[in-house]
Amino acid sequence: MTANTPDTVAVGIDIGGTGIKGAIVDVTTGELLTDRKKLPTPEGGEPDAIAKTVLDLVDSLGEIPASASVGVCFPAVVRSGVTMSAANVSKKWIGFEAEKLFEKTLGRDITFVNDADAAGFGEVRYGAAKGRGGLVIVTTLGTGIGTALIYDGVLIPNAELGHLEIEGVDYETKAAYSAKEREDLSWKKWTARLQKYYSTVEKLLSPDLFIVGGGVSKHYDEFLPQLDLQTEIVPATLRNNAGILGSACLSTIRATVLKDILQ
Numbered sequence: 001m002t003a004n005t006p007d008t009v010a011v012g013i014d015i016g017g018t019g020i021k022g023a024i025v026d027v028t029t030g031e032l033l034t035d036r037k038k039l040p041t042p043e044g045g046e047p048d049a050i051a052k053t054v055l056d057l058v059d060s061l062g063e064i065p066a067s068a069s070v071g072v073c074f075p076a077v078v079r080s081g082v083t084m085s086a087a088n089v090s091k092k093w094i095g096f097e098a099e100k101l102f103e104k105t106l107g108r109d110i111t112f113v114n115d116a117d118a119a120g121f122g123e124v125r126y127g128a129a130k131g132r133g134g135l136v137i138v139t140t141l142g143t144g145i146g147t148a149l150i151y152d153g154v155l156i157p158n159a160e161l162g163h164l165e166i167e168g169v170d171y172e173t174k175a176a177y178s179a180k181e182r183e184d185l186s187w188k189k190w191t192a193r194l195q196k197y198y199s200t201v202e203k204l205l206s207p208d209l210f211i212v213g214g215g216v217s218k219h220y221d222e223f224l225p226q227l228d229l230q231t232e233i234v235p236a237t238l239r240n241n242a243g244i245l246g247s248a249c250l251s252t253i254r255a256t257v258l259k260d261i262l263q
Contacts, residue, residue, distance in 0.1 A: 007252070010025050010248035010249070011023075011070040011248060012025050012071050012243070012246070012248030012251075013057065013070070013071065013072040014073050015072065017045065017075060019040055019041055020040075020050070021057075021243070021244060022036070022037055022038075022057045022061065023035070023037065023061065024068070025244065025248040030126030032241065032244070034061050036241065036244065037060050039053050040053075045090045045093075047090070047092055047093060047096060047098070047101055050089070051101050051105040052105065054105065058070075069111065069248075069251035070106065070108060070251055071110065071111045071247030071251030071252075072102055072113070073112075073117070073118035073243045074112065074114065075115045076089075076093055076115075077114060077158045077160065078098070078112055078157070078158065079158070081098060081112050082096065082097055082098065083095070083096050087143075099111075111250050111251035113157070113247055113250055114157060116140055116147055118247040119146070119238075119242035120136075120138030120147075120150055120155070121155050121249060122244075122245035122246030122247075122249065124136055125153075125249050126245050126249075127211075127237040127238040127242065128211045128235065129150070133152050133153070134152065134209070135206070136149075136151075136210075137207045138210075138211040138213060138236070139162075139210065139212055140213040141176055142176060142177050142178065142214040142215065142216075143176060145171075145172040145175060145176050145197070147161040155250070161201055162176070164200060164201070164204075167196070171200075174193050175190075177216045187226075188226070190223065191226045191227065195226075198231075198233065202229055206231075208231070208232075209233075209234070210232070210233040210234070211233075211234055211236050212233060212236060213238075217236050
């Protein structure tokens with residue numbers, strides 16, 4: 001890593017309900033400087049066990065510059081480093097001082113963010129929305145519907161648009177990919193539900209671009225061309241690296257802002 005300066009090097013960690021992924025990143029280019037490492041999320045998903053696993057993962061990445069920032073993303077609403085919800089992990093995370101736990105465990109400052117926000121920001125900086133201005137809405141179709149709003153490159157955090165009420169129900173229960181699998185829906189029937197969802201978001205926010213991520217996005221040709229929207233809608237491109245890249249980049253932005261404040 002001698003060609004990279006500490007200001008361009010960061011660590012990105014993506015915590016999920018089943019796995020924890022991470023790598024050292026060149027945030028200027030979006031290149032992974034190490035192999036992506038992955039460890040299983042501890043059974044039960046409790047705070048201390050997850051923090052210890054993150055430490056093991058970071059140690060496995062090799063030498064990290066002391067000044068390199070660290071970003072960690074997590075499946076929860078995050079407010080000032082506190083996890084206000086918990087998806088597919090222990091309920092002990094709700095109202096928990098998560099950022100402080102990881103800083104104590106890792107022995108360094110970190111930036112702690114929502115996983116959909118990190119993935120969305122990664123797509124704007126390095127992926128499907130690179131170079132695009134205006135309002136970009138990134139959606140991930142999986143167990144639920146994760147969303148991220150980025151306006152002219154600025155993240156608007158903790159947008160929970162998957163929980164919009166449509167036809168009297170929390171519509172991610174109808175339009176997430178898990179609903180397609182659970183109800184054994186055809187692509188055509190599932191796409192009709194996606195049409196209602198994206199049309200509602202479009203009517204409320206008038207975005208300039210939709211990006212669709214999640215594992216099902218690799219089959220985008222089965223459903224995206226069938227959607228009738230005024231807004232351009234495209235598949236995500238970063239796949240499993242989106243959260244790693246987004247959290248790493250957000251950590252460098254925060255570190256730069258704090259440095260400017262303290263000077």
